[in-house]
Amino acid sequence: MNDVSLQGGTDNLLDMPKTLAMSDADVRFYPDFFDESEADQLFVKLTQTIPWRQDQIRLFGRWVDQPRLTAWHGDPSCSYTYSGMTMQPQAWTAELLAIKGQIEPVAGVVFNSVLLNYYRTEHDSMGWHSDDEKELGENPVIASVNLGATRRFHFKHKHLKEQRVALDLTAGSLLIMAGPTQHFWLHQVPKSARSLGPRINLTFRVIR
Numbered sequence: 001m002n003d004v005s006l007q008g009g010t011d012n013l014l015d016m017p018k019t020l021a022m023s024d025a026d027v028r029f030y031p032d033f034f035d036e037s038e039a040d041q042l043f044v045k046l047t048q049t050i051p052w053r054q055d056q057i058r059l060f061g062r063w064v065d066q067p068r069l070t071a072w073h074g075d076p077s078c079s080y081t082y083s084g085m086t087m088q089p090q091a092w093t094a095e096l097l098a099i100k101g102q103i104e105p106v107a108g109v110v111f112n113s114v115l116l117n118y119y120r121t122e123h124d125s126m127g128w129h130s131d132d133e134k135e136l137g138e139n140p141v142i143a144s145v146n147l148g149a150t151r152r153f154h155f156k157h158k159h160l161k162e163q164r165v166a167l168d169l170t171a172g173s174l175l176i177m178a179g180p181t182q183h184f185w186l187h188q189v190p191k192s193a194r195s196l197g198p199r200i201n202l203t204f205r206v207i208r
């Protein structure tokens, strides 16, 4: 797989995103959106204050543990169906509201919910999917915040099989997926062969 090619932006211009060179997509990456100490503090706080759950999914007719822990927070009106499960949101916490307030100006939308994933080790993962549930609307803006261990993130185009992109989601980084990205691309966080510590990912969403 090719490493991602990045256009525009330099590391000393913190507010300048790197736009991923992907057709049929609008993907922007802010490698240092949160500074190191802020990212460390948020990671510790979220580890302690979020009610992490081990959900199960149906796989070939059996119930199996999802390979990660999850949580779902948002406005009371936001129920959401994910992998066949309908979830009621937990209330916003102080840290979640603080992160939301910082990312909304760059994402250009007001989010009403966030899905959190806790990857305990290199064995935890998320398989290929698009965030294309109908509750998310036609061209959803999804803002993904990364804390803790760096994990590799993969995109692959649904129709143009040779088009694949990989990037490292480092602590403090922000990835914004918008426009037609979810129509044309799948993404995943694969297991890693290297031993890794825990990671938290937050995907802020607008549910209709």
Ligand SMILES: O=C(O)CCC(=O)C(=O)O
Residues within 6 Å of the ligand: 115, 117, 126, 131, 144, 153, 169, 187, 189, 201, 203
């Ligand atoms: O952990 C990640 O970086 C991706 C999470 C994701 O794709 C999702 O929650 O839909």
Ligand SMILES: [Fe+2]
Residues within 6 Å of the ligand: 129, 130, 131, 187
């Ligand atoms: Fe996703």
